[in-house]
Amino acid sequence: MRLYNTLSRKKKEFKSIKDGEVGIYYCGMTLQEAPHVGHMRAALTSDILNRYLRYLGFKVKLVVNFTDIDDKVLLKAKEEKRDFREVTSYYEEEYRKASNVLNILRPSFYPRATQHIKEIIELIEKLLDKDFGYEVDGNVFFRVRSFKPYGKLSGKKLDDLRSGARIAVDKKKKDPLDFALWKAAKPGEPYWFSPWGKGRPGWHIECSAMAIHHLGETIDIHGGGGDLMFPHHENEVAQSEAATGKKFANYWVHNAMLNIKGEKMSKSLQNFIPINELYEEFNSNTIRLYLLQAHYRKQLNYNRDMLKQASSGWEHIKVFLDRTKGLEGKPIGSYLEGFEGNMNDDLGTPGAIALAFDLVSRGNEASPDEKGAYRETLLFILDSLGFRVEEEESIKLGEVLERILALRGSLREEGNYKMADRVRAVLLKAGIAVEDTKEGTSWRAD
Ligand SMILES: [Zn+2]
Known part of the structure:
Protein backbone atom coordinates (compact mmCIF):
# COMPACT_ATOMS: atom_id res chain seq x y z
CA MET A 1 0.00 0.00 0.00
CA MET A 265 -16.42 23.02 11.38
CA SER A 266 -15.51 23.77 14.99
CA LYS A 267 -16.86 24.72 18.33
CA SER A 268 -15.00 28.02 18.33
CA LEU A 269 -16.68 29.10 15.10
CA GLN A 270 -20.07 27.90 16.39
CA ASN A 271 -20.84 26.24 13.05
CA PHE A 272 -20.78 22.60 14.00
CA ILE A 273 -23.39 19.92 13.35
CA PRO A 274 -23.49 17.47 16.27
CA ILE A 275 -23.34 13.93 14.95
CA ASN A 276 -26.44 13.02 16.97
CA GLU A 277 -28.44 15.52 14.97
CA LEU A 278 -27.46 13.73 11.75
CA TYR A 279 -28.33 10.34 13.19
CA GLU A 280 -31.90 11.51 13.62
CA GLU A 281 -32.24 11.88 9.89
CA PHE A 282 -29.65 9.64 8.25
CA ASN A 283 -28.55 6.12 9.06
CA SER A 284 -24.92 5.34 9.80
CA ASN A 285 -24.30 3.69 6.41
CA THR A 286 -25.45 6.84 4.68
CA ILE A 287 -23.10 9.00 6.75
CA ARG A 288 -20.21 6.59 6.16
CA LEU A 289 -20.95 6.65 2.44
CA TYR A 290 -21.09 10.44 2.40
CA LEU A 291 -17.76 10.77 4.19
CA LEU A 292 -15.93 8.03 2.27
CA GLN A 293 -17.00 9.36 -1.10
CA ALA A 294 -14.45 12.12 -0.49
CA HIS A 295 -10.78 11.16 -0.26
CA TYR A 296 -9.52 11.72 3.29
CA ARG A 297 -6.97 14.30 2.13
CA LYS A 298 -9.54 16.38 0.24
CA GLN A 299 -11.50 19.07 1.98
CA LEU A 300 -15.14 18.22 2.20
CA ASN A 301 -17.92 20.73 2.44
CA TYR A 302 -20.75 19.81 4.72
CA ASN A 303 -23.67 19.68 2.38
CA ARG A 304 -27.16 18.43 3.12
CA ASP A 305 -27.93 17.76 -0.52
CA MET A 306 -24.89 15.51 -0.75
CA LEU A 307 -26.08 13.68 2.34
CA LYS A 308 -29.46 13.19 0.72
CA GLN A 309 -27.73 11.92 -2.40
CA ALA A 310 -25.74 9.51 -0.27
CA SER A 311 -29.00 8.41 1.32
CA SER A 312 -30.58 7.54 -2.04
CA GLY A 313 -27.26 5.98 -3.09
CA TRP A 314 -27.43 3.69 -0.08
CA GLU A 315 -31.08 2.87 -0.82
CA HIS A 316 -30.00 1.88 -4.32
CA ILE A 317 -27.46 -0.54 -2.87
CA LYS A 318 -30.00 -1.89 -0.37
CA VAL A 319 -32.64 -2.51 -3.04
CA PHE A 320 -30.15 -4.57 -5.03
CA LEU A 321 -29.15 -6.55 -1.95
CA ASP A 322 -32.78 -7.18 -1.03
CA ARG A 323 -33.61 -8.32 -4.55
CA THR A 324 -30.69 -10.72 -4.67
CA LYS A 325 -31.12 -12.06 -1.16
CA GLY A 326 -30.08 -15.70 -0.85
CA LEU A 327 -28.26 -15.75 -4.19
CA GLU A 328 -24.71 -16.98 -4.10
CA GLY A 329 -21.78 -16.81 -6.44
CA LYS A 330 -18.04 -16.52 -6.76
CA PRO A 331 -16.64 -13.05 -6.07
CA ILE A 332 -15.54 -11.35 -9.29
CA GLY A 333 -11.74 -11.12 -9.38
CA SER A 334 -11.45 -8.01 -11.51
CA TYR A 335 -13.54 -6.05 -8.98
CA LEU A 336 -11.54 -7.30 -6.03
CA GLU A 337 -8.36 -6.26 -7.82
CA GLY A 338 -9.93 -2.90 -8.56
CA PHE A 339 -10.87 -2.49 -4.91
CA GLU A 340 -7.34 -3.24 -3.75
CA GLY A 341 -5.87 -1.06 -6.48
CA ASN A 342 -7.86 1.90 -5.23
CA MET A 343 -7.23 1.26 -1.56
CA ASN A 344 -3.53 0.59 -2.13
CA ASP A 345 -3.28 4.06 -3.60
CA ASP A 346 -3.37 6.07 -0.38
CA LEU A 347 -6.74 4.68 0.77
CA GLY A 348 -8.69 5.63 -2.34
CA THR A 349 -12.16 5.15 -0.91
CA PRO A 350 -13.95 7.23 -3.61
CA GLY A 351 -12.76 4.78 -6.28
CA ALA A 352 -13.65 1.80 -4.11
CA ILE A 353 -17.16 3.15 -3.63
CA ALA A 354 -17.53 3.86 -7.33
CA LEU A 355 -16.83 0.15 -7.86
CA ALA A 356 -19.60 -0.74 -5.43
CA PHE A 357 -22.08 1.32 -7.43
CA ASP A 358 -20.80 -0.20 -10.64
CA LEU A 359 -21.45 -3.65 -9.19
CA VAL A 360 -25.01 -2.63 -8.41
CA SER A 361 -25.78 -1.35 -11.92
CA ARG A 362 -24.13 -4.28 -13.66
CA GLY A 363 -25.64 -6.69 -11.18
CA ASN A 364 -29.09 -5.30 -11.90
CA GLU A 365 -28.60 -5.97 -15.60
CA ALA A 366 -26.96 -9.36 -15.15
CA SER A 367 -28.75 -12.60 -15.88
CA PRO A 368 -30.35 -14.34 -12.87
CA ASP A 369 -27.56 -16.91 -12.48
CA GLU A 370 -24.88 -14.19 -12.57
CA LYS A 371 -26.48 -11.92 -9.98
CA GLY A 372 -25.14 -13.92 -7.03
CA ALA A 373 -21.55 -13.17 -8.02
CA TYR A 374 -22.26 -9.43 -8.09
CA ARG A 375 -23.98 -9.66 -4.74
CA GLU A 376 -21.07 -11.53 -3.10
CA THR A 377 -18.51 -9.11 -4.48
CA LEU A 378 -20.52 -6.11 -3.36
CA LEU A 379 -20.99 -7.51 0.15
CA PHE A 380 -17.27 -8.16 0.43
CA ILE A 381 -16.35 -4.60 -0.57
CA LEU A 382 -19.00 -3.03 1.68
CA ASP A 383 -17.85 -5.09 4.61
CA SER A 384 -14.19 -4.21 4.01
CA LEU A 385 -15.12 -0.54 4.07
CA GLY A 386 -16.98 -0.94 7.35
CA PHE A 387 -20.58 -0.73 6.19
CA ARG A 388 -23.01 -2.60 8.38
CA VAL A 389 -25.31 -4.42 6.00
CA GLU A 390 -26.82 -7.23 8.05
CA GLU A 391 -27.44 -5.30 11.19
CA GLU A 392 -29.31 -2.62 9.35
CA GLU A 393 -31.78 -5.25 8.22
CA SER A 394 -32.62 -6.27 11.78
CA ILE A 395 -32.94 -2.64 12.84
CA LYS A 396 -35.38 -2.17 9.97
CA LEU A 397 -37.42 -5.20 11.00
CA GLY A 398 -37.62 -3.74 14.50
CA GLU A 399 -38.83 -0.41 13.16
CA VAL A 400 -41.48 -1.99 10.98
CA LEU A 401 -42.71 -4.17 13.84
CA GLU A 402 -42.94 -1.24 16.21
CA ARG A 403 -45.19 0.46 13.70
CA ILE A 404 -47.40 -2.59 13.21
CA LEU A 405 -47.70 -2.99 16.96
CA ALA A 406 -48.59 0.66 17.40
CA LEU A 407 -51.33 0.20 14.85
CA ARG A 408 -52.51 -2.92 16.65
CA GLY A 409 -52.45 -0.96 19.91
CA SER A 410 -54.84 1.62 18.53
CA LEU A 411 -57.15 -1.17 17.31
CA ARG A 412 -57.26 -2.46 20.88
CA GLU A 413 -57.91 1.01 22.23
CA GLU A 414 -60.85 1.28 19.87
CA GLY A 415 -62.11 -2.01 21.24
CA ASN A 416 -61.49 -3.84 17.97
CA TYR A 417 -60.00 -6.91 19.66
CA LYS A 418 -60.97 -9.21 16.84
CA MET A 419 -58.79 -7.36 14.34
CA ALA A 420 -55.98 -6.97 16.89
CA ASP A 421 -55.99 -10.74 17.43
CA ARG A 422 -55.83 -11.33 13.71
CA VAL A 423 -52.73 -9.12 13.46
CA ARG A 424 -51.18 -11.18 16.23
CA ALA A 425 -52.00 -14.43 14.47
CA VAL A 426 -50.47 -13.21 11.19
CA LEU A 427 -47.28 -12.17 13.00
CA LEU A 428 -47.10 -15.52 14.79
CA LYS A 429 -47.20 -17.28 11.41
CA ALA A 430 -44.20 -15.18 10.41
CA GLY A 431 -42.36 -16.39 13.52
CA ILE A 432 -42.96 -13.32 15.67
CA ALA A 433 -44.62 -13.85 19.02
CA VAL A 434 -46.53 -10.89 20.44
CA GLU A 435 -47.40 -10.70 24.10
CA ASP A 436 -49.68 -8.22 25.88
CA THR A 437 -48.89 -7.47 29.51
CA LYS A 438 -49.79 -4.73 31.97
CA GLU A 439 -46.57 -2.90 31.05
CA GLY A 440 -47.42 -2.94 27.37
CA THR A 441 -46.85 -5.09 24.33
CA SER A 442 -43.60 -6.91 23.66
CA TRP A 443 -42.45 -9.05 20.76
CA ARG A 444 -39.88 -11.70 20.13
CA ALA A 445 -38.71 -13.20 16.85
CA ASP A 446 -38.00 -16.92 16.80
ZN1 LIG B 1 -2.40 14.94 19.91
Whole structure:
Protein backbone atom coordinates (compact mmCIF):
# COMPACT_ATOMS: atom_id res chain seq x y z
CA MET A 1 0.00 0.00 0.00
CA ARG A 2 1.21 3.47 -0.88
CA LEU A 3 0.54 6.04 1.80
CA TYR A 4 0.94 9.80 1.59
CA ASN A 5 3.39 10.99 4.19
CA THR A 6 3.08 14.61 5.31
CA LEU A 7 6.72 14.49 6.40
CA SER A 8 8.06 13.85 2.90
CA ARG A 9 5.06 15.30 1.02
CA LYS A 10 5.13 12.13 -1.04
CA LYS A 11 3.23 8.88 -1.45
CA LYS A 12 5.46 6.00 -0.53
CA GLU A 13 5.11 2.24 -0.20
CA PHE A 14 4.17 1.57 3.41
CA LYS A 15 6.67 -0.46 5.40
CA SER A 16 6.17 -1.23 9.05
CA ILE A 17 8.96 -1.32 11.62
CA LYS A 18 8.09 -4.84 12.77
CA ASP A 19 7.10 -7.41 10.19
CA GLY A 20 3.33 -7.81 10.06
CA GLU A 21 2.61 -5.33 12.85
CA VAL A 22 1.62 -1.69 12.79
CA GLY A 23 1.36 0.85 15.57
CA ILE A 24 -0.82 3.90 14.92
CA TYR A 25 -1.37 6.91 17.14
CA TYR A 26 -4.27 9.08 16.04
CA CYS A 27 -5.06 12.31 17.90
CA GLY A 28 -8.57 12.14 19.29
CA MET A 29 -10.80 14.84 20.65
CA THR A 30 -10.70 17.28 23.52
CA LEU A 31 -13.54 16.31 25.82
CA GLN A 32 -15.27 19.66 26.00
CA GLU A 33 -18.11 19.29 23.50
CA ALA A 34 -20.40 16.77 21.85
CA PRO A 35 -18.76 15.09 18.86
CA HIS A 36 -19.63 16.73 15.56
CA VAL A 37 -19.33 15.55 11.98
CA GLY A 38 -15.78 16.93 11.73
CA HIS A 39 -14.66 14.76 14.66
CA MET A 40 -16.26 11.75 13.01
CA ARG A 41 -14.37 12.42 9.80
CA ALA A 42 -11.11 12.06 11.73
CA ALA A 43 -12.41 8.95 13.53
CA LEU A 44 -13.48 7.43 10.23
CA THR A 45 -10.08 8.12 8.64
CA SER A 46 -8.35 6.26 11.46
CA ASP A 47 -10.97 3.50 11.13
CA ILE A 48 -10.36 3.04 7.39
CA LEU A 49 -6.60 2.99 7.96
CA ASN A 50 -7.09 0.43 10.73
CA ARG A 51 -9.46 -1.73 8.68
CA TYR A 52 -7.41 -1.70 5.51
CA LEU A 53 -4.13 -2.53 7.23
CA ARG A 54 -5.96 -5.45 8.87
CA TYR A 55 -7.31 -6.40 5.47
CA LEU A 56 -3.69 -6.55 4.24
CA GLY A 57 -2.90 -8.92 7.09
CA PHE A 58 -1.25 -6.57 9.58
CA LYS A 59 -1.80 -6.85 13.28
CA VAL A 60 -2.79 -3.29 14.13
CA LYS A 61 -2.42 -1.50 17.44
CA LEU A 62 -4.40 1.70 17.19
CA VAL A 63 -4.24 4.29 19.95
CA VAL A 64 -6.71 7.19 19.97
CA ASN A 65 -6.31 9.59 22.85
CA PHE A 66 -8.69 11.84 24.72
CA THR A 67 -7.53 15.23 25.97
CA ASP A 68 -9.26 15.41 29.32
CA ILE A 69 -7.39 18.32 30.91
CA ASP A 70 -6.67 21.67 29.31
CA ASP A 71 -7.90 25.28 29.30
CA LYS A 72 -10.96 24.52 27.18
CA VAL A 73 -12.01 21.61 29.38
CA LEU A 74 -11.67 23.74 32.50
CA LEU A 75 -13.62 26.57 30.91
CA LYS A 76 -16.43 24.17 29.99
CA ALA A 77 -16.50 22.77 33.53
CA LYS A 78 -16.76 26.29 34.90
CA GLU A 79 -19.60 27.13 32.51
CA GLU A 80 -21.51 24.01 33.44
CA LYS A 81 -20.62 24.35 37.14
CA ARG A 82 -19.50 20.75 37.19
CA ASP A 83 -16.28 18.97 38.06
CA PHE A 84 -14.06 18.66 34.98
CA ARG A 85 -14.00 14.87 35.46
CA GLU A 86 -17.77 14.71 35.13
CA VAL A 87 -17.69 16.86 32.00
CA THR A 88 -14.99 14.76 30.33
CA SER A 89 -16.64 11.45 31.24
CA TYR A 90 -19.89 12.66 29.76
CA TYR A 91 -18.33 13.69 26.44
CA GLU A 92 -16.18 10.58 26.26
CA GLU A 93 -19.35 8.52 26.54
CA GLU A 94 -20.97 10.61 23.79
CA TYR A 95 -17.97 10.06 21.55
CA ARG A 96 -17.94 6.32 22.14
CA LYS A 97 -21.65 6.07 21.43
CA ALA A 98 -21.31 8.07 18.22
CA SER A 99 -18.39 5.87 17.15
CA ASN A 100 -20.40 2.72 17.79
CA VAL A 101 -23.28 3.95 15.70
CA LEU A 102 -20.87 4.75 12.87
CA ASN A 103 -19.39 1.25 13.17
CA ILE A 104 -15.91 2.54 14.01
CA LEU A 105 -13.83 -0.42 15.19
CA ARG A 106 -12.85 0.10 18.78
CA PRO A 107 -9.17 1.16 18.99
CA SER A 108 -6.78 -0.96 21.05
CA PHE A 109 -6.57 1.89 23.57
CA TYR A 110 -8.41 5.10 24.32
CA PRO A 111 -5.91 6.63 26.77
CA ARG A 112 -6.64 9.86 28.61
CA ALA A 113 -4.01 12.46 29.44
CA THR A 114 -4.79 12.37 33.17
CA GLN A 115 -4.02 8.63 33.28
CA HIS A 116 -0.47 9.31 32.11
CA ILE A 117 0.74 12.10 34.38
CA LYS A 118 3.65 9.91 35.52
CA GLU A 119 4.88 9.32 31.96
CA ILE A 120 4.38 12.99 31.14
CA ILE A 121 6.48 14.12 34.11
CA GLU A 122 9.22 11.62 33.24
CA LEU A 123 9.36 12.89 29.67
CA ILE A 124 9.58 16.52 30.83
CA GLU A 125 12.39 15.59 33.23
CA LYS A 126 14.27 14.00 30.35
CA LEU A 127 13.91 17.19 28.32
CA LEU A 128 15.14 19.31 31.23
CA ASP A 129 18.13 17.00 31.73
CA LYS A 130 19.09 17.51 28.11
CA ASP A 131 18.54 21.27 28.38
CA PHE A 132 15.68 21.33 25.87
CA GLY A 133 13.47 22.98 28.45
CA TYR A 134 13.54 25.44 31.34
CA GLU A 135 11.46 26.12 34.40
CA VAL A 136 9.99 29.46 35.41
CA ASP A 137 7.84 29.77 38.56
CA GLY A 138 6.46 26.26 38.42
CA ASN A 139 5.96 26.33 34.63
CA VAL A 140 8.16 24.37 32.26
CA PHE A 141 8.68 25.47 28.67
CA PHE A 142 10.22 23.77 25.65
CA ARG A 143 13.08 25.74 24.14
CA VAL A 144 12.09 25.63 20.47
CA ARG A 145 15.39 27.13 19.22
CA SER A 146 17.32 24.27 20.77
CA PHE A 147 15.68 21.74 18.44
CA LYS A 148 17.28 22.44 15.08
CA PRO A 149 14.91 20.51 12.79
CA TYR A 150 11.89 22.38 14.20
CA GLY A 151 9.42 22.98 11.39
CA LYS A 152 10.25 19.88 9.36
CA LEU A 153 6.73 18.48 9.53
CA SER A 154 4.73 21.61 8.76
CA GLY A 155 7.37 23.10 6.49
CA LYS A 156 7.56 26.28 8.56
CA LYS A 157 10.83 28.13 9.09
CA LEU A 158 11.83 29.32 12.51
CA ASP A 159 12.75 32.80 11.34
CA ASP A 160 9.41 33.29 9.58
CA LEU A 161 7.60 32.06 12.66
CA ARG A 162 9.59 34.36 14.81
CA SER A 163 8.89 37.49 12.80
CA GLY A 164 5.22 36.48 12.67
CA ALA A 165 4.98 35.74 16.35
CA ARG A 166 3.12 38.23 18.47
CA ILE A 167 4.87 39.83 21.39
CA ALA A 168 5.00 37.15 24.03
CA VAL A 169 1.69 37.10 25.87
CA ASP A 170 3.34 35.02 28.52
CA LYS A 171 6.23 37.06 29.89
CA LYS A 172 7.67 33.97 31.52
CA LYS A 173 8.76 32.55 28.16
CA LYS A 174 12.28 33.33 27.03
CA ASP A 175 11.22 33.20 23.40
CA PRO A 176 7.66 33.70 22.13
CA LEU A 177 7.95 30.48 20.12
CA ASP A 178 8.56 28.37 23.23
CA PHE A 179 5.58 26.36 24.39
CA ALA A 180 4.41 24.98 27.72
CA LEU A 181 5.27 21.45 28.80
CA TRP A 182 3.90 21.94 32.31
CA LYS A 183 1.63 24.65 33.65
CA ALA A 184 1.59 25.82 37.25
CA ALA A 185 -1.89 25.52 38.74
CA LYS A 186 -3.84 28.75 39.19
CA PRO A 187 -5.94 29.00 42.37
CA GLY A 188 -8.96 26.73 42.22
CA GLU A 189 -7.68 24.70 39.27
CA PRO A 190 -7.16 20.93 39.43
CA TYR A 191 -3.52 19.97 39.89
CA TRP A 192 -1.06 17.11 40.11
CA PHE A 193 2.16 17.08 42.10
CA SER A 194 5.35 17.45 40.13
CA PRO A 195 9.01 18.31 40.74
CA TRP A 196 8.02 21.89 39.77
CA GLY A 197 5.10 22.15 42.16
CA LYS A 198 1.37 21.72 41.70
CA GLY A 199 0.28 21.92 38.10
CA ARG A 200 -0.94 20.15 35.00
CA PRO A 201 0.52 19.07 31.67
CA GLY A 202 0.57 21.22 28.55
CA TRP A 203 -1.43 19.98 25.60
CA HIS A 204 1.35 18.76 23.30
CA ILE A 205 3.39 16.73 25.77
CA GLU A 206 0.50 14.39 26.61
CA CYS A 207 0.43 12.98 23.07
CA SER A 208 4.20 12.42 22.99
CA ALA A 209 4.06 10.66 26.36
CA MET A 210 1.07 8.47 25.49
CA ALA A 211 2.37 7.57 22.03
CA ILE A 212 5.79 6.57 23.39
CA HIS A 213 4.24 4.71 26.33
CA HIS A 214 1.85 2.63 24.25
CA LEU A 215 3.75 2.26 20.98
CA GLY A 216 7.44 2.87 21.63
CA GLU A 217 9.92 5.64 20.84
CA THR A 218 9.48 5.30 17.09
CA ILE A 219 5.99 4.60 15.85
CA ASP A 220 4.82 3.53 12.41
CA ILE A 221 2.05 6.02 11.77
CA HIS A 222 0.96 9.16 13.57
CA GLY A 223 -2.25 10.76 12.40
CA GLY A 224 -4.75 13.45 13.12
CA GLY A 225 -6.72 16.28 11.59
CA GLY A 226 -4.80 18.57 9.28
CA ASP A 227 -5.47 21.48 11.63
CA LEU A 228 -3.27 19.77 14.20
CA MET A 229 -0.17 19.69 12.00
CA PHE A 230 0.97 23.00 13.37
CA PRO A 231 1.71 23.64 16.13
CA HIS A 232 0.48 20.46 17.84
CA HIS A 233 2.20 17.79 15.76
CA GLU A 234 5.27 19.92 15.09
CA ASN A 235 5.67 20.30 18.85
CA GLU A 236 5.11 16.58 19.39
CA VAL A 237 7.95 15.83 16.97
CA ALA A 238 10.25 18.34 18.69
CA GLN A 239 9.58 17.06 22.22
CA SER A 240 9.73 13.38 21.36
CA GLU A 241 12.82 13.49 19.17
CA ALA A 242 14.65 15.84 21.55
CA ALA A 243 13.95 13.45 24.44
CA THR A 244 14.69 10.13 22.74
CA GLY A 245 17.15 11.11 20.01
CA LYS A 246 15.12 8.89 17.67
CA LYS A 247 12.73 9.56 14.82
CA PHE A 248 9.26 9.88 16.35
CA ALA A 249 6.96 8.68 13.55
CA ASN A 250 7.79 7.16 10.17
CA TYR A 251 4.54 8.25 8.53
CA TRP A 252 2.36 11.24 9.25
CA VAL A 253 -1.22 10.98 8.01
CA HIS A 254 -3.48 14.02 8.11
CA ASN A 255 -7.15 14.02 7.24
CA ALA A 256 -8.48 17.20 5.63
CA MET A 257 -11.09 19.27 7.37
CA LEU A 258 -14.81 19.14 7.10
CA ASN A 259 -15.86 22.64 6.16
CA ILE A 260 -19.16 24.32 6.46
CA LYS A 261 -19.75 27.35 4.21
CA GLY A 262 -16.03 27.45 3.52
CA GLU A 263 -14.93 27.42 7.15
CA LYS A 264 -13.66 24.60 9.33
CA MET A 265 -16.42 23.02 11.38
CA SER A 266 -15.51 23.77 14.99
CA LYS A 267 -16.86 24.72 18.33
CA SER A 268 -15.00 28.02 18.33
CA LEU A 269 -16.68 29.10 15.10
CA GLN A 270 -20.07 27.90 16.39
CA ASN A 271 -20.84 26.24 13.05
CA PHE A 272 -20.78 22.60 14.00
CA ILE A 273 -23.39 19.92 13.35
CA PRO A 274 -23.49 17.47 16.27
CA ILE A 275 -23.34 13.93 14.95
CA ASN A 276 -26.44 13.02 16.97
CA GLU A 277 -28.44 15.52 14.97
CA LEU A 278 -27.46 13.73 11.75
CA TYR A 279 -28.33 10.34 13.19
CA GLU A 280 -31.90 11.51 13.62
CA GLU A 281 -32.24 11.88 9.89
CA PHE A 282 -29.65 9.64 8.25
CA ASN A 283 -28.55 6.12 9.06
CA SER A 284 -24.92 5.34 9.80
CA ASN A 285 -24.30 3.69 6.41
CA THR A 286 -25.45 6.84 4.68
CA ILE A 287 -23.10 9.00 6.75
CA ARG A 288 -20.21 6.59 6.16
CA LEU A 289 -20.95 6.65 2.44
CA TYR A 290 -21.09 10.44 2.40
CA LEU A 291 -17.76 10.77 4.19
CA LEU A 292 -15.93 8.03 2.27
CA GLN A 293 -17.00 9.36 -1.10
CA ALA A 294 -14.45 12.12 -0.49
CA HIS A 295 -10.78 11.16 -0.26
CA TYR A 296 -9.52 11.72 3.29
CA ARG A 297 -6.97 14.30 2.13
CA LYS A 298 -9.54 16.38 0.24
CA GLN A 299 -11.50 19.07 1.98
CA LEU A 300 -15.14 18.22 2.20
CA ASN A 301 -17.92 20.73 2.44
CA TYR A 302 -20.75 19.81 4.72
CA ASN A 303 -23.67 19.68 2.38
CA ARG A 304 -27.16 18.43 3.12
CA ASP A 305 -27.93 17.76 -0.52
CA MET A 306 -24.89 15.51 -0.75
CA LEU A 307 -26.08 13.68 2.34
CA LYS A 308 -29.46 13.19 0.72
CA GLN A 309 -27.73 11.92 -2.40
CA ALA A 310 -25.74 9.51 -0.27
CA SER A 311 -29.00 8.41 1.32
CA SER A 312 -30.58 7.54 -2.04
CA GLY A 313 -27.26 5.98 -3.09
CA TRP A 314 -27.43 3.69 -0.08
CA GLU A 315 -31.08 2.87 -0.82
CA HIS A 316 -30.00 1.88 -4.32
CA ILE A 317 -27.46 -0.54 -2.87
CA LYS A 318 -30.00 -1.89 -0.37
CA VAL A 319 -32.64 -2.51 -3.04
CA PHE A 320 -30.15 -4.57 -5.03
CA LEU A 321 -29.15 -6.55 -1.95
CA ASP A 322 -32.78 -7.18 -1.03
CA ARG A 323 -33.61 -8.32 -4.55
CA THR A 324 -30.69 -10.72 -4.67
CA LYS A 325 -31.12 -12.06 -1.16
CA GLY A 326 -30.08 -15.70 -0.85
CA LEU A 327 -28.26 -15.75 -4.19
CA GLU A 328 -24.71 -16.98 -4.10
CA GLY A 329 -21.78 -16.81 -6.44
CA LYS A 330 -18.04 -16.52 -6.76
CA PRO A 331 -16.64 -13.05 -6.07
CA ILE A 332 -15.54 -11.35 -9.29
CA GLY A 333 -11.74 -11.12 -9.38
CA SER A 334 -11.45 -8.01 -11.51
CA TYR A 335 -13.54 -6.05 -8.98
CA LEU A 336 -11.54 -7.30 -6.03
CA GLU A 337 -8.36 -6.26 -7.82
CA GLY A 338 -9.93 -2.90 -8.56
CA PHE A 339 -10.87 -2.49 -4.91
CA GLU A 340 -7.34 -3.24 -3.75
CA GLY A 341 -5.87 -1.06 -6.48
CA ASN A 342 -7.86 1.90 -5.23
CA MET A 343 -7.23 1.26 -1.56
CA ASN A 344 -3.53 0.59 -2.13
CA ASP A 345 -3.28 4.06 -3.60
CA ASP A 346 -3.37 6.07 -0.38
CA LEU A 347 -6.74 4.68 0.77
CA GLY A 348 -8.69 5.63 -2.34
CA THR A 349 -12.16 5.15 -0.91
CA PRO A 350 -13.95 7.23 -3.61
CA GLY A 351 -12.76 4.78 -6.28
CA ALA A 352 -13.65 1.80 -4.11
CA ILE A 353 -17.16 3.15 -3.63
CA ALA A 354 -17.53 3.86 -7.33
CA LEU A 355 -16.83 0.15 -7.86
CA ALA A 356 -19.60 -0.74 -5.43
CA PHE A 357 -22.08 1.32 -7.43
CA ASP A 358 -20.80 -0.20 -10.64
CA LEU A 359 -21.45 -3.65 -9.19
CA VAL A 360 -25.01 -2.63 -8.41
CA SER A 361 -25.78 -1.35 -11.92
CA ARG A 362 -24.13 -4.28 -13.66
CA GLY A 363 -25.64 -6.69 -11.18
CA ASN A 364 -29.09 -5.30 -11.90
CA GLU A 365 -28.60 -5.97 -15.60
CA ALA A 366 -26.96 -9.36 -15.15
CA SER A 367 -28.75 -12.60 -15.88
CA PRO A 368 -30.35 -14.34 -12.87
CA ASP A 369 -27.56 -16.91 -12.48
CA GLU A 370 -24.88 -14.19 -12.57
CA LYS A 371 -26.48 -11.92 -9.98
CA GLY A 372 -25.14 -13.92 -7.03
CA ALA A 373 -21.55 -13.17 -8.02
CA TYR A 374 -22.26 -9.43 -8.09
CA ARG A 375 -23.98 -9.66 -4.74
CA GLU A 376 -21.07 -11.53 -3.10
CA THR A 377 -18.51 -9.11 -4.48
CA LEU A 378 -20.52 -6.11 -3.36
CA LEU A 379 -20.99 -7.51 0.15
CA PHE A 380 -17.27 -8.16 0.43
CA ILE A 381 -16.35 -4.60 -0.57
CA LEU A 382 -19.00 -3.03 1.68
CA ASP A 383 -17.85 -5.09 4.61
CA SER A 384 -14.19 -4.21 4.01
CA LEU A 385 -15.12 -0.54 4.07
CA GLY A 386 -16.98 -0.94 7.35
CA PHE A 387 -20.58 -0.73 6.19
CA ARG A 388 -23.01 -2.60 8.38
CA VAL A 389 -25.31 -4.42 6.00
CA GLU A 390 -26.82 -7.23 8.05
CA GLU A 391 -27.44 -5.30 11.19
CA GLU A 392 -29.31 -2.62 9.35
CA GLU A 393 -31.78 -5.25 8.22
CA SER A 394 -32.62 -6.27 11.78
CA ILE A 395 -32.94 -2.64 12.84
CA LYS A 396 -35.38 -2.17 9.97
CA LEU A 397 -37.42 -5.20 11.00
CA GLY A 398 -37.62 -3.74 14.50
CA GLU A 399 -38.83 -0.41 13.16
CA VAL A 400 -41.48 -1.99 10.98
CA LEU A 401 -42.71 -4.17 13.84
CA GLU A 402 -42.94 -1.24 16.21
CA ARG A 403 -45.19 0.46 13.70
CA ILE A 404 -47.40 -2.59 13.21
CA LEU A 405 -47.70 -2.99 16.96
CA ALA A 406 -48.59 0.66 17.40
CA LEU A 407 -51.33 0.20 14.85
CA ARG A 408 -52.51 -2.92 16.65
CA GLY A 409 -52.45 -0.96 19.91
CA SER A 410 -54.84 1.62 18.53
CA LEU A 411 -57.15 -1.17 17.31
CA ARG A 412 -57.26 -2.46 20.88
CA GLU A 413 -57.91 1.01 22.23
CA GLU A 414 -60.85 1.28 19.87
CA GLY A 415 -62.11 -2.01 21.24
CA ASN A 416 -61.49 -3.84 17.97
CA TYR A 417 -60.00 -6.91 19.66
CA LYS A 418 -60.97 -9.21 16.84
CA MET A 419 -58.79 -7.36 14.34
CA ALA A 420 -55.98 -6.97 16.89
CA ASP A 421 -55.99 -10.74 17.43
CA ARG A 422 -55.83 -11.33 13.71
CA VAL A 423 -52.73 -9.12 13.46
CA ARG A 424 -51.18 -11.18 16.23
CA ALA A 425 -52.00 -14.43 14.47
CA VAL A 426 -50.47 -13.21 11.19
CA LEU A 427 -47.28 -12.17 13.00
CA LEU A 428 -47.10 -15.52 14.79
CA LYS A 429 -47.20 -17.28 11.41
CA ALA A 430 -44.20 -15.18 10.41
CA GLY A 431 -42.36 -16.39 13.52
CA ILE A 432 -42.96 -13.32 15.67
CA ALA A 433 -44.62 -13.85 19.02
CA VAL A 434 -46.53 -10.89 20.44
CA GLU A 435 -47.40 -10.70 24.10
CA ASP A 436 -49.68 -8.22 25.88
CA THR A 437 -48.89 -7.47 29.51
CA LYS A 438 -49.79 -4.73 31.97
CA GLU A 439 -46.57 -2.90 31.05
CA GLY A 440 -47.42 -2.94 27.37
CA THR A 441 -46.85 -5.09 24.33
CA SER A 442 -43.60 -6.91 23.66
CA TRP A 443 -42.45 -9.05 20.76
CA ARG A 444 -39.88 -11.70 20.13
CA ALA A 445 -38.71 -13.20 16.85
CA ASP A 446 -38.00 -16.92 16.80
ZN1 LIG B 1 -2.40 14.94 19.91
